[in-house]
Amino acid sequence: MTDPTAVPSFPPPAPTPPLRGRVLDALQExxxxxxxxxxxxVGFTAAEHKMFVRCLDSEKFDIMRVFGQWAISDRVPSDLQTRLNACNDVTLGMNLVKAGIAGGNLVLTVEQVIAKRENPKAKVTIAVGLLVQAVALWHKNVIAKSGTQPPAESEEEGQPRPEPQPWLSEAAVRSGGSAPQEQVERAAADEQDEAASAEAEPETQDRG
Known part of the structure; x- marks a missing residue:
């Protein structure tokens, strides 16, 4: 007969699978x-874009970085400041996305915290959607705001399009040094709308 005062012996919990293994499973699904x-x-292809996932494990939680590198269209000005201004607009105007220029290419990243036993599938899907929107938004913004868009494309049904918003880096600021909230919110909303309606996407380029 079992001793009622004895401490029950439960098997130890199963070890948490590393984040990279969970990411591989999610991408396969x-x-x-x-x-x-x-x-x-971890490399993968989504919506004809080549992307990568870097997994950083820690004791309490993990970090999943989804990123990609894109060749820049010949229509985009070669001026680095213009390209960086477009990166700044994407970073300030979109949630989670960071944009930069590396080796002459556009680099976009999304970093998310993943719980130890969390299935990363949903967050992978979110990250991919944001990156696809961001690359289209960056190219559309940099062409429109730099004034290099051909006149034939700047008119619709004979009506000129509204003037594009200025770069956020050149926006007016309050005396305290921060941009007016309504201006940032309006610019971010405009850019989100542009990303949602963008149809053409530039060709992707594998990471070098």
Missing amino acids: LEFGPDLDGEGD
């Missing part, structure tokens, strides 16, 4: 064809 590259990142 999404049919994105994941594989591992030489740097240990």
Whole structure:
């Protein structure tokens, strides 16, 4: 007969699978064809864009970085300040997305915190959608705001389009040094609308 005062013996909890393994499973479920590259990142293709996932494990939570590198269209001015202004607009105007220029290419990243036993599938889907929107928004913004858009494309049904908003880096600021909230919110909303309606997407380029 079992001793009622004895401490029950339960099996130890199953070890938490590493984030990279969970990401691989999620990408396979999404049919994105994941594989591992030489740097240990998970590569995959979504919506004809080549992207990567870098997994950073810690004791309490993990960090998942989804990123990609895109060749810049020849229609975009070669001036670095113009390109960086467009990156700044994307970073300030979109949630989670960070934009930059590296080696002459556009680099976009989304970083998210993942709980130890969390299935990252939903957050992978969110990150992919944001990056696809961001790359279209960046190219559309940089062409419209730099004034290089051909006149034939700047008119619709004989009516000129409204003047584009200025770069956020050149926006008027309050005396305290922060941009007016209504101006930032309006610019961010305009850019989100542009991203949602963008149809043409530039060709992707694998990371070098």
